[in-house]
Amino acid sequence: MKRLLLGLVALAGCKPDALPKLGHGAKAVEMTAPLRFHEREGFTALAPPAHIPSSDPDIDQVRVWLKLGDGPITTQAVGDRSVLVFPEGTRADRVEQAGRGEGRFVADIRGTTLTADGPRFHVFRPSAPKPDAPLFGAQWPAANPDAHAAATDYLAERIAKSEPVSSWQPARAQAEVRSFREKNTCLPCHDPARPENTRAGEHGLVNRGTDGSGFFTPYTLFEDEVPLEQYGVHDRSMTDPLVDIVCSGTVVATDGWDRTCPQGAAPRARWRWDRAWAQAPTRAKQRCTQAEWLFERMDAKARKQVTHFFDNCANPHQD
Ligand code: HEC
Numbered sequence: 001m002k003r004l005l006l007g008l009v010a011l012a013g014c015k016p017d018a019l020p021k022l023g024h025g026a027k028a029v030e031m032t033a034p035l036r037f038h039e040r041e042g043f044t045a046l047a048p049p050a051h052i053p054s055s056d057p058d059i060d061q062v063r064v065w066l067k068l069g070d071g072p073i074t075t076q077a078v079g080d081r082s083v084l085v086f087p088e089g090t091r092a093d094r095v096e097q098a099g100r101g102e103g104r105f106v107a108d109i110r111g112t113t114l115t116a117d118g119p120r121f122h123v124f125r126p127s128a129p130k131p132d133a134p135l136f137g138a139q140w141p142a143a144n145p146d147a148h149a150a151a152t153d154y155l156a157e158r159i160a161k162s163e164p165v166s167s168w169q170p171a172r173a174q175a176e177v178r179s180f181r182e183k184n185t186c187l188p189c190h191d192p193a194r195p196e197n198t199r200a201g202e203h204g205l206v207n208r209g210t211d212g213s214g215f216f217t218p219y220t221l222f223e224d225e226v227p228l229e230q231y232g233v234h235d236r237s238m239t240d241p242l243v244d245i246v247c248s249g250t251v252v253a254t255d256g257w258d259r260t261c262p263q264g265a266a267p268r269a270r271w272r273w274d275r276a277w278a279q280a281p282t283r284a285k286q287r288c289t290q291a292e293w294l295f296e297r298m299d300a301k302a303r304k305q306v307t308h309f310f311d312n313c314a315n316p317h318q319d
Contacts, residue, residue, distance in 0.1 A: 022154050024147035026140035031124050034106040034135050038065040038093065044293070047286050048220040050243060050269035053232020055098065060236060064217040065093045069114060072299040076212040078193040082305055084219055085212035090114045092215055098129070105131045110186070114213060118143055121186050123155055128163045136162075142187065152184045190214035196227050197266040205231055207266045221290055222306040228267040230259045237269045242280055244270040273312040288313035 019028035031037055038045070043065035052062040069089020075082045086092075093111035097104050109124040124137035136158045138151035156177050159165055165173050189206060196209040203209075207227030211219045220226045228237060228245055237243045238254040245254050246268050247261030261267050276284035291309050298306070 020154070022138060022140075022147075022150040024140075024144055024150050026138055026144075026147040026151040026154075028154060029122065029124070029137045029139055031109070031135040031137060033132070034109070034124070034126070035104075035131055038095065041067065043067045043091075043093070044290065046217050046221060047283070047290055048217055048226070049223060049271035049287070050220070050226050050228060051236035051240060052217070053229050054234050054236060055096075055232075056100070057234045057236070059100070061097045063095050063097075065095060066218060067091050068294075068297055073294060073297050073302050074299050075302045075305060076193070078212070081193070081195070082301075083193045083210075083212040084302060084305075086114055086215070086218070088114050088116055090213070092213075092218070103131065105129055105133065106135065109135065109137070112142070112186075112190070112214065113139070117141065119214070121148075121151075123151070123184060125155065125159055126162070127158075148184075152181055155184065156181055190216075199264045200230060200260070200266050201264075202266070218294070221287070221294065222309045223271075224273065224309075224312070225268050225270045228259065228269045230267070235259070242272055242276045242283065244272060246270055284313075 019030065022028055033040075044067070046064045046066055048064075051060055052064065054061045067090065069087040069091075071087030071089070073087065074085045076085050091111060091113040093109055095106060096108040098107040099105055105126060106124075107126065107129070109122075111122050113120045113122070119142040120139050121142045122137055122139035124135035126135055127133045136155075138154050140147035140151040142148075159180055160173060160177050165176050168176070189204060190210060191204075192210055192212050192214040194203050194210045197203055197207040200207070206216065207229055208216045208220065209227075210216055225246075229235060238245060238257065238259075244251045245257070246252065248263075248265045251270075252261070252267070259267060271287075273284065276287075288310070291306070291313070295303060295306060295310075
């Protein structure tokens, strides 16, 4: 009896849900109250000129959140281009939600933290498809293939054991886990300083380019025209009155359009400042405020590169 009691005390002393060690510098992690996490932690939800492709025709289910590290945002020369580089301590998360209204929940978070030892990737998934369910996750050094494999194995195992996959027929469950494993390969897409596609598929599936930190979204905050993506189920840019869609410089009608341009050109989304200031000044102001926030944190060279953006934040469009 005494031994049993001692055993119980020892158990109580160690965390009952202690996270497993994954090895190779990979770590198991958790997130509680995921719907409010990024706001609570001081991240900013980015407002790019074009919508991010969404699983829902009426709401943006994907948001990119950014929290800056302490140092300045700098630039790096890559051939004849110059790309932005974010300071150590910066963290960016792509948060994908599913469902609507009260049942809306976080379905996937993938992100990068820039550290002195290089970037670390992380992925979180829900322990159940419910708004208040905690997320399980893993983080790993981006450049270490063993750590990546250990993190992927752990996540795949947890996904298979969690609702809804755990109650699916084996064939469907296995297909889901296989598809997760394929999507957990981050580096091919997030290759730093990747140029924008001028033709569909030129540098990969994604038409946008990346900055020097391998991010797609932040640089677009300073652009008035960005590549339109062709892969998502829905792209709300096509019905956004503040955005024109152009193929090789010519505006196209998007009613029933299949998101391809003649001769395989990559379509582009052009933000219309004139309409934004006239019809949706809150969105126009939001773009200017976000650009100012990043501009404040830039070194002189980076500022010079983006300063033209602010022409549209002043007259003649604004009162
Ligand atoms: C098929 C290409 C692709 C793969 C694979 C991919 N991403 Fe992304 N990621 C994107 C795109 C495109 C965005 C921009 C948001 C969007 O369009 O959904 C994005 C957004 C992000 C962001 C927010 C900053 C930014 O780039 O806009 C981070 C951080 C990120 N992904 C990390 C990851 C991690 C970590 C993995 C692997 C677990 C991963 N991504 C896998 C294409 C990819």
